[in-house]
Amino acid sequence: MTASRKPVPKATPDTQPFWDGTATGELRVQRCRACSRHYFYPRPGCPRCGSGDVEWVTTSGRATLYSYVISYQPAPGFQDDGPYAIAVVELEEGVRMMTNIVGVEITPENLPLDMELRVVFERRGDMRVPLFEPAGAVR
Amino acid sequence: MNIVITGAAETDELGKLPHLSTTQLHLEAARNALADAGMTKDDIDGVATVGMPGPIQVAHALGITPSWLDGTGVGGSSFLFHVRHAAAAIRAGLCSTVLITHGESGRSRVGAGWPALGPDSLLGQFELPYGVLGPPTMFTLTALRYMKETGLTHEQLAEVAVAQRRWAHLNPRAMYQDLITVEDVFASRMIAYPFHLLECCLVTDGGGALIITSEERARRSPVYLLGSGESAESPIISQMTDFTTSRAFRQSGEAAFAEAEISHEDVDHLMIYDAFAHVPIYGLEDLGFVKRGDAGPFIAEGHTSPGGRLPMNTNGGGLSYTHTGMYGMFAIQESVRQLRGEAAAQVPGAEVSVVLGNGGMFASAATLVLAGRLP
Numbered sequence: 001m002t003a004s005r006k007p008v009p010k011a012t013p014d015t016q017p018f019w020d021g022t023a024t025g026e027l028r029v030q031r032c033r034a035c036s037r038h039y040f041y042p043r044p045g046c047p048r049c050g051s052g053d054v055e056w057v058t059t060s061g062r063a064t065l066y067s068y069v070i071s072y073q074p075a076p077g078f079q080d081d082g083p084y085a086i087a088v089v090e091l092e093e094g095v096r097m098m099t100n101i102v103g104v105e106i107t108p109e110n111l112p113l114d115m116e117l118r119v120v121f122e123r124r125g126d127m128r129v130p131l132f133e134p135a136g137a138v139r
Numbered sequence: 140m141n142i143v144i145t146g147a148a149e150t151d152e153l154g155k156l157p158h159l160s161t162t163q164l165h166l167e168a169a170r171n172a173l174a175d176a177g178m179t180k181d182d183i184d185g186v187a188t189v190g191m192p193g194p195i196q197v198a199h200a201l202g203i204t205p206s207w208l209d210g211t212g213v214g215g216s217s218f219l220f221h222v223r224h225a226a227a228a229i230r231a232g233l234c235s236t237v238l239i240t241h242g243e244s245g246r247s248r249v250g251a252g253w254p255a256l257g258p259d260s261l262l263g264q265f266e267l268p269y270g271v272l273g274p275p276t277m278f279t280l281t282a283l284r285y286m287k288e289t290g291l292t293h294e295q296l297a298e299v300a301v302a303q304r305r306w307a308h309l310n311p312r313a314m315y316q317d318l319i320t321v322e323d324v325f326a327s328r329m330i331a332y333p334f335h336l337l338e339c340c341l342v343t344d345g346g347g348a349l350i351i352t353s354e355e356r357a358r359r360s361p362v363y364l365l366g367s368g369e370s371a372e373s374p375i376i377s378q379m380t381d382f383t384t385s386r387a388f389r390q391s392g393e394a395a396f397a398e399a400e401i402s403h404e405d406v407d408h409l410m411i412y413d414a415f416a417h418v419p420i421y422g423l424e425d426l427g428f429v430k431r432g433d434a435g436p437f438i439a440e441g442h443t444s445p446g447g448r449l450p451m452n453t454n455g456g457g458l459s460y461t462h463t464g465m466y467g468m469f470a471i472q473e474s475v476r477q478l479r480g481e482a483a484a485q486v487p488g489a490e491v492s493v494v495l496g497n498g499g500m501f502a503s504a505a506t507l508v509l510a511g512r513l514p
Binding site for chain 2: 006007008070
C-alpha cells in the first residue's frame with residue numbers, strides 16, 4: 001500500500017490531546033466543567049462562559065451532516081479520489097468539525113443534510129485523522 | 140469633524156497584468172489617487188495597506204514620512220477597516236490625511252509572496268487535511284445548509300451571477316461583459332458542488348487607492364463617511380456559528396447604520412462583497428434589506444439589476460468585474476464613482492451608498508455608509 005500523500009496535520013501543545021485521541025481511535029473534544037458544554041477546536045478556556053476549568057472527554061463518534069461541498073478541484077494528495085466531499089459535521093455533543101465523508105459514493109443524492117454518520121480514522125504519516133461514514137455503512 | 144474620501148482611483152488596467160509587480164500595482168494606484176485628489180505625496184501623513192509589501196514599503200517607496208500607520212490585515216475587507224480606522228485617527232488628531240493602497244498580482248503572481256500556513260496552524264490541523272483548496276472549497280461550504288433551511292434553489296443561486304453580469308455588460312472595464320443566462324451558469328464547469336465556475340469570483344491583477352481626510356482639507360467634491368462598523372467571527376469556516384447567517388455582517392452593518400442614522404429606505408446603492416454567488420444573499424439579509432430567506436427571490440426578480448429598486452454590485456462585482464483576491468477596495472471605488480456620478484453604469488440620483496466587505500471566509504466584515512452630500 002502506497003503512503004497517502006494527503007496533508008498531515010502537526011500537533012501543538014494545545015491540540016496534543018486531540019491527536020493523542022485519534023491515534024488510539026478516540027475522538028476527543030473539550031468540555032467546560034462550569035457550564036457543562038462541549039467545544040471544539042482546542043482552546044485553554046471555554047469560549048462561551050470563559051471558565052478555565054475545562055477537561056478532555058471522548059465523544060460517542062456519532063454525528064450528523066451539517067453542510068458540505070463536493071470538490072472537483074483536487075487538493076494535493078486527493079488527485080486519485082475523484083470528486084470528494086468536504087463536509088462539516090455536528091457531533092452528538094453539539095460541536096462541529098470539518099471532515100471528509102467516506103464509505104459512500106459521493107453524490108448529492110447520497111448525502112442529504114442531517115444524515116447520521118459515525119467516525120472512522122485514516123492514517124496520515126504518523127497521525128490519524130477523523131473521517132465520517134454513513135452510520136448504516138457496512139464495514 | 141466630517142471625514143471624507145477625497146481621492147479614489149484604480150490602476151490604469153485590471154485583469155491579466157504580468158508586466159506589473161504587486162508593489163507596482165500599489166504605487167500606480169497611489170499615484171492615480173493622489174492625482175484624483177489634487178494632492179501630492181507631501182500632503183499624506185498616514186498610510187494604511189494590507190498584504191505585501193506592507194505600509195512601510197508603500198510609504199518609503201512614495202517618499203512619505205508617516206506619523207500614523209495601519210497594517211490591519213483581516214482579508215479582503217481590510218480596506219473598509221482602514222477607512223474606519225483612518226477616520227478615527229484623523230478625528231483624534233493622530234494624522235490629517237491618509238493614503239490607503241491595494242495592489243495584488245492575484246492572477247500573475249508577480250512579486251506576490253504569500254505566507255504559507257503550516258501543518259501546525261489551526262487551518263493546517265483542522266481543515267487542510269480534508270483537501271480544501273482555497274476559498275472555492277471553503278467559503279462555499281455554508282451554501283447547502285442555507286439552501287436547506289431557506290428553500291433557496293440552485294436557479295436562484297445562479298441568478299446572482301446573471302444579475303451581476305447585467306451590470307458588467309454596461310461597464311467597459313469589466314473583465315466579462317457578455318450577458319449570461321441561468322443555463323449558461325449550469326453549463327459552466329462544476330468547481331465545488333453546488334458552485335459552478337460562473338458562481339465563483341474572477342482571479343485578476345490590479346489595485347486601487349483611497350485618500351481619506353477631513354472635509355476642510357479636501358480639494359475636490361468629497362464623498363462623506365456617514366458611518367462604519369467592523370467585526371469578526373471565526374478564523375476557520377467550519378467554526379462559523381450558524382451557516383445561514385454571518386454574525387460579523389450583522390454586527391458591522393448595525394453599527395454603520397446606527398452611526399450614520401439612516402434607515403434602509405435611505406439607501407440608493409449597495410455594494411456587497413461577492414467572492415461567491417451566495418455571499419450577496421447573506422449580505423442582503425444580514426444587513427436587513429430583506430427578510431431571511433427572501434434574498435434569493437429578491438435578486439432573481441431583478442430588484443438588484445439595472446433599473447431595479449436596490450442597485451447592487453453595479454461594477455459587475457467580483458463575479459464579473461475584477462477580483463484580485465482582496466476585493467473590498469474595488470467595492471469602495473464603485474461606491475465613490477456612483478456618489479460622484481461618474482460610474483460606467485450610473486445609478487440616477489445615487490446619494491447614499493452602503494458597502495459591505497467580507498474578509499477571509501465570513502471571518503471578518505466591515506460596513507461603510509457613504510454619501511455624496513451631507514444629509
